[in-house]
Amino acid sequence: MFQALPLVEDGGVEYFGLTSEELALSAASHSGEPFHVTAARSILRKAGADEHALACGPHLPMHAKSAEALVTSGQPPSRVHNNCSGKHAGMIALAKLHGWATEGYHELAHPVQQRILETLAYWCDFPAGQFAFATDGCGLPTFALPLANVAAACARFSAVAADPSSPAGRVFSAMAAHPEYVAGTDRLCTDLIRAARGRLFAKVGAEGYYCAGVPAEGIGIALKVEDGAKRASEPALLAVLRQLDAIGEDELRSLARYARPTLFNTRGAAIGDIVAAWS
C-alpha cells in the first residue's frame, strides 16, 4: 500500500486515468493470471511505457493453471508475469508523471524510490536516515525497520483510510473492491478481503511477512515469521485477526484451509494440521 501511495498523492491516478483495478494491482503481489497481466500492461501503456521498462525479473505465474498455459504455449515467462509487475508499473507511472527518467527507477537513489522512502518514513514514524536496505525478490529496495513501526504504520493507514477520499482511503477502497487484483485465485489476501466483504486489507510480503488492517477500527497488524518460512504466516495472521475480533467465527471457518491447513503425505493420508497456538 505504501509503495502505491505516492502515485495517488501526486495525482497519477487522475493524470493517467488509472482504474480502480489498476490501482489495486499497484499494491499487489499478484499471481500472474491473465487479468493481472492485462492490467499491468494497461498501466504501462497509459503511462507511455512498455514491458521493457520493467526492472522485475521474469518468473512463471504463481497461479498454477496460468503457468501451465504459458508453458504449453511455448512462451517463456516475461517480466510482466512477475508477481510485483503491478507495483513496478505503478512506479514507472510515477516516474513518467514527474518527468523523471524511468531507467533505474528500481534503484534506491532514483527519485521514485526516494519518494517511497519518504512516504514510508512518514507512515512508520521512523527516520529515513535510519532505515536499513536490502534488495527484494523483484529488484526493488526493501526496507528494514522495527516490526512495531510497521504495525503502527498499518494502524495509521487504517485510521486515515476510513475516509475514502484520502489517498490511503483510495488505495484501500481499490483493494477492498477488487481483492482478486491484490493477489489472485486461491490466495489468502484475496479470499480474506472477500470473506470480510472489503472490511479489511491484507498484503503478503516476502520471507514470512504479513501486513493487515481494519480501517473502521483503526487496527493495524504486521507479522513476520522469524526464520522467513511463510508456512506459518497465514494461520498466524488469521489467529491474530480472530483474537482482535476483526473477523468472525464464520469468516474464520470459511477460511479454514488457510487458518488450519492439513498436511497430506505421499499416500494421500492426512497426517497433521498447522495450527496457530498462543504461548
Next chain:
Amino acid sequence: MFQALPLVEDGGVEYFGLTSEELALSAASHSGEPFHVTAARSILRKAGADEHALACGPHLPMHAKSAEALVTSGQPPSRVHNNCSGKHAGMIALAKLHGWATEGYHELAHPVQQRILETLAYWCDFPAGQFAFATDGCGLPTFALPLANVAAACARFSAVAADPSSPAGRVFSAMAAHPEYVAGTDRLCTDLIRAARGRLFAKVGAEGYYCAGVPAEGIGIALKVEDGAKRASEPALLAVLRQLDAIGEDELRSLARYARPTLFNTRGAAIGDIVAAWS
C-alpha cells in the same frame, strides 16, 4: 539408522545376502536416482517381494534430472521412487526374515514397527510406552520424543559404531562407504559424509530434523527447526559440527553452498545469504 538396525541385528543382511550399498539405502532418504531405484528393487527381490509390497506413496524423484527423465518417458512415478523406498524395502525384508506377513508392515501394531519401536526405546533410553506417534510422509509411524534423547541416542550409536563389527558399526560403515546411497547427488548428507571421508554420519528427517554423529569421538547431534522449515537446518547442522570441531575449516569451506547458501532474486541478483548465528 535406527530403523535399519533390526535387520542387521536379526541377521537379515547375511540371510538375504544384502550388499553394503543396499544396507546404506535401508537407512536413506534417497533422491530416486536410477541407482537408488535399482538397489531398492534388489532388496525387494532378494527378500522375495516386489514393489507392490511397498506401502510408501509414489512421488517424483527428488533428483531433478531423474524426475525429468521419468516425466519424459511418460511413466508415472511409482512407490519405488519414494525417498523412503529403501527403508521400506528393508522393513519388508525384516518381515520376510521372521516369517511375518508383509501386509501392514507400516502399521504401528505390526511386529516390524514394534521391533523398531523397541530398538528406538533402547537407544533413546526412553520408555516405549511414553512415545507419542504420528504418521510420517511415507506412511510409517514417526515417533515424538525429547530432542535430547535423540541426540543421546546418536551419541550412543556413534560410540558403538566405532566397532565396525557391531550392528551399529555395520550400518555406519555402509553409510560411510556409500554416501551416495544415503541421500544422492547434490544432497548435504551425501556430500558431508564424503567431505569428511566417512568419519561421520548425517541423516536428514522431515520437518527440519537432522541427526548426525562422529563415531571416533562418540559425538551425537540431533536438531530440529522449530517451525519445521528445512531451510535453516543445513547451515545449523554444519555450524554445530564446526563448533564441535567435527569438521575442519577446509571441509566447511567445501560445503559452503550448504553452510551459507546464497539467495538470488528474480533478476538473478544475489540478495542475501542464510547464515547460522549463535545467540
